[in-house]
Amino acid sequence: MIFNDDLIKTLKDGGFIKQKQKDYYSIRIRVVAGNITSEQMRKVSELSEKYGRGYVTFTVRLGIEIPWVHYSKLQEVKEEVVRIGLAMAGCGPRVRPIVACKGTVCPYGLIDTQGLAKKLDDEFFPTPGFPHKFKIGISGCPNNCTKPQFNDIGFQGQVEPELNEDLCTGCGLCADVCDVKAITIKDNLAKRDDDKCIYCGSCIRVCPMDAWKRKRSGVAVFVGGKFGKKYNFGYHIADLVDVEKIPNIIEKTMNFYKSNGISKERLYDTINRIGLENFKKEILEDENIN
Amino acid sequence: MKDIKADSFIDITDVVCPITFVKAKVAIEELEDGQILEVRMNEGEPIKNVPSSFKDEGHKILNVINNRDGTYTIFVKKGGLVNEV
Ligand code: SF4
């Protein structure tokens, strides 16, 4: 097979995944926050019929792959993908497609996950220049459907409840539904133990009297998570961080990783080498967060 | 808490999400505004979601009773949140 210079350049941009079958590639298309318009979806279907074998594969990071594209067609497919307003998903040592759950519409969602993913995608995708890949994940609540703890940096929606004592009848429903038993009823009033609370907001949702109110919302921040052969949860470094501060935290984390990381090392290993406390100092200082 | 007299009763302990709320919603739709529906449901997922779904749709939860047998009974006033304010 002949690789001309143009083809090699196209391949380097990423999004072409070699198949084990000779001469065939899967085309990986990035889908921001898992949302794609119906019109784009139809076009992707057409591309899979024209260049592939009439089917697509959904990836774990919410992307779409068109398998079975012959290498001689790669540039052509890429041009068509761009023409319908989509882009190739990168691979290699750069920011990977941002994964977010459907917290924007989910009844449990505490933050606008998809709006946030779109904003972060505009700002950070596909920043290159890291020692290894860099994954960002977002979930709308502590149910963690999208597993933010398995990303280099992950955010999880949270809400801090506050009781209006005048409205509480002491019915005990909030105490019953709190999964971590953070609420007890004393003298017909609900009491919340902040050390146990995971800021899920179930008490607010369930209270018949609307006695629990949303005091403030924000995100828990996890860093250094990864999957693969050697997997581990990200370190939980902060709670209830203002959503507006997220881009700044990502930026600082990226700078830390770029300047301290050594080739082929994931953020987790960099943090462990430099020390979690040192990392936290660098990332969270001037943020005025816990 | 004073006794509440319901206009209608429905038991949703025999169904699972998402039929729980659908069944309860059908029952409340048959009532007039201001009337009261009594709903018996299981602990766990139903008690976490059914009362908040009623609230989302503008009905007011008047009372919640833990029956201590793995079920709850709630009293819902149709349109109680919309008409009050
Ligand atoms: S993480 Fe929470 S908000 Fe997101 S989809 Fe799951 S339950 Fe819904």
Ligand code: SF4
């Ligand atoms: S559910 Fe509401 S009214 Fe009942 S104990 Fe909790 S805060 Fe008080």
Ligand code: SF4
């Ligand atoms: S926010 Fe969640 S964890 Fe905290 S008290 Fe309410 S139900 Fe319990």
